[in-house]
Amino acid sequence: MEKKRKLLILMPDGRIHKLKLGPINKSFREAPLTATSLAALVPQELNFDIKIVDESVDKVPLEEHFDLVAISCLTGTVVKAYHYADFFRSKGIPVVLGGVHVTLMPEEASLHADAIVTGFAETAWPALLNDFVDGKMLKHYCQTEQHFYQVPVPRRDLQRKSGYMVPNVVSATRGCKGTCDFCSVSAAHFGWSTRPIPEVIDEVKNLPKPRFVFNDVSMGEDMDYFKQLLTELIPLKKKWGGLVSTKVFHDPEVLPLLKKSGCLYLLLGFESISNISLQHISKGFNKVEEYKQIIDGMHHFGIVLMACFIFGFDEDDKTIFEKTVDFVNDYKVDIPRYAIFTPYPKTEAFNKLEREGRLLHYHWQHYDTQHVVFVPKLMTPEELDRGFIWSYKKTFTVASSLKRTIYTGKNFPITFGGNLAYNIYIHRLMNEKNRILPA
Numbered sequence: 424m425e426k427k428r429k430l431l432i433l434m435p436d437g438r439i440h441k442l443k444l445g446p447i448n449k450s451f452r453e454a455p456l457t458a459t460s461l462a463a464l465v466p467q468e469l470n471f472d473i474k475i476v477d478e479s480v481d482k483v484p485l486e487e488h489f490d491l492v493a494i495s496c497l498t499g500t501v502v503k504a505y506h507y508a509d510f511f512r513s514k515g516i517p518v519v520l521g522g523v524h525v526t527l528m529p530e531e532a533s534l535h536a537d538a539i540v541t542g543f544a545e546t547a548w549p550a551l552l553n554d555f556v557d558g559k560m561l562k563h564y565c566q567t568e569q570h571f572y573q574v575p576v577p578r579r580d581l582q583r584k585s586g587y588m589v590p591n592v593v594s595a596t597r598g599c600k601g602t603c604d605f606c607s608v609s610a611a612h613f614g615w616s617t618r619p620i621p622e623v624i625d626e627v628k629n630l631p632k633p634r635f636v637f638n639d640v641s642m643g644e645d646m647d648y649f650k651q652l653l654t655e656l657i658p659l660k661k662k663w664g665g666l667v668s669t670k671v672f673h674d675p676e677v678l679p680l681l682k683k684s685g686c687l688y689l690l691l692g693f694e695s696i697s698n699i700s701l702q703h704i705s706k707g708f709n710k711v712e713e714y715k716q717i718i719d720g721m722h723h724f725g726i727v728l729m730a731c732f733i734f735g736f737d738e739d740d741k742t743i744f745e746k747t748v749d750f751v752n753d754y755k756v757d758i759p760r761y762a763i764f765t766p767y768p769k770t771e772a773f774n775k776l777e778r779e780g781r782l783l784h785y786h787w788q789h790y791d792t793q794h795v796v797f798v799p800k801l802m803t804p805e806e807l808d809r810g811f812i813w814s815y816k817k818t819f820t821v822a823s824s825l826k827r828t829i830y831t832g833k834n835f836p837i838t839f840g841g842n843l844a845y846n847i848y849i850h851r852l853m854n855e856k857n858r859i860l861p862a
């Protein structure tokens with residue numbers, strides 16, 4: 424019998440979202456879908472023995488032999504990806520690199536890989552594997568067209584069972600129609616597409632657990648599709664979380680439908696409490712005056728709100744931190760999340776800041792929304808960093824968390840638990856040395 428070829432699919436460390444408490448090593452986040460989806464796309468007849476490693480919860484098996492290593496990365500993890508790629512190549516193991524950063528920076532990624540995959544993977548990745556087996560792998564595979572149908576079920580059987588807050592992740596839509604000037608999704612021109620609803624429902628129905636997450640970055644771009652999906656979820660009686668834009672709440676039917684479909688929590692990118700900032704980043708569809716109604720509506724229907732706020736816009740001065748924390752507390756945002764404005768490479772924001780000489784450096788490991796990589800307009804980089812950490816500290820004291828979450832009834836374990844997780848995370852931020860890197 425032909426010997427199996429060993430394939431490693433590696434996702435480098437998402438360090439900032441890891442919860443390490445003694446022997447417990449858990450990711451704050453849901454399980455990533457990329458590695459399990461790539462594993463599912465491996466043609467069976469090629470006889471690969473596949474190992475998935477997500478460095479947030481697993482050790483990278485540096486001593487093991489593989490015939491091929493595939494690494495998927497974001498900008499914040501690409502330095503580690505290059506490090507591992509160089510390591511495996513030095514042992515004579517061919518390496519493939521893919522992911523959003525590779526799509527945006529193909530020339531750079533090519534320096535560390537035997538082959539790169541840009542764009543999507545459904546046809547490019549199996550083609551690469553076939554060529555590899557035939558001994559004629561090319562340097563670059565590029566799939567610009569979406570094939571978001573008849574998607575094979577992700578190989579969840581290969582992912583670590585106990586590593587994630589939510590192990591079951593599903594995708595129904597892909598990409599985003601937004602044009603936010605800092606966002607790599609918009610810079611990569613992925614477009615937006617939907618997966619056939621019966622396929623999604625089938626996958627959800629067969630999940631081993633009653634809870635799951637939609638990892639789509641903008642599920643509600645087509646309200647007919649979205650509402651149909653929610654309607655078909657109702658009989659499954661599952662519980663789910665996901666990410667939507669504020670636009671979906673313009674439809675009065677959506678909140679009752681979300682509730683009936685089993686929606687437990689939603690992440691919304693509020694981004695700023697200033698309409699001017701929102702307009703400047705091309706996210707003017709968020710209207711600050713609508714936030715209260717959205718929050719109250721979600722609370723009325725018992726849906727937990729996770730909301731993201733970004734610091735460092737050109738209009739932000741040192742008062743933005745206190746104003747945002749006050750907003751979060753006054754409006755009872757259940758689980759707030761703060762980020763530092765990050766101009767991902769090849770985005771409009773990146774090009775503008777580079778033209779203005781305001782980028783501090785190109786150390787991609789700090790392009791992760793948790794570090795300052797540019798000179799803000801109305802404060803120093805240090806003031807931005809201090810204000811960011813201060814906001815976390817102020818928001819996630821036990822007293823403040825309790826005040827925001829005590830009213831959430833049966834959702835209290837989720838809301839207070841989420842707050843506690845961020846409370847732990849603050850210590851990591853505070854203990855980190857060299858938070859602002861020199862050029």
Ligand code: SF4
Pocket residue numbers: 599600601602603606607608609640641668692706
């Ligand atoms: S930030 Fe969100 S809404 Fe804006 S382009 Fe990116 S994914 Fe779309």
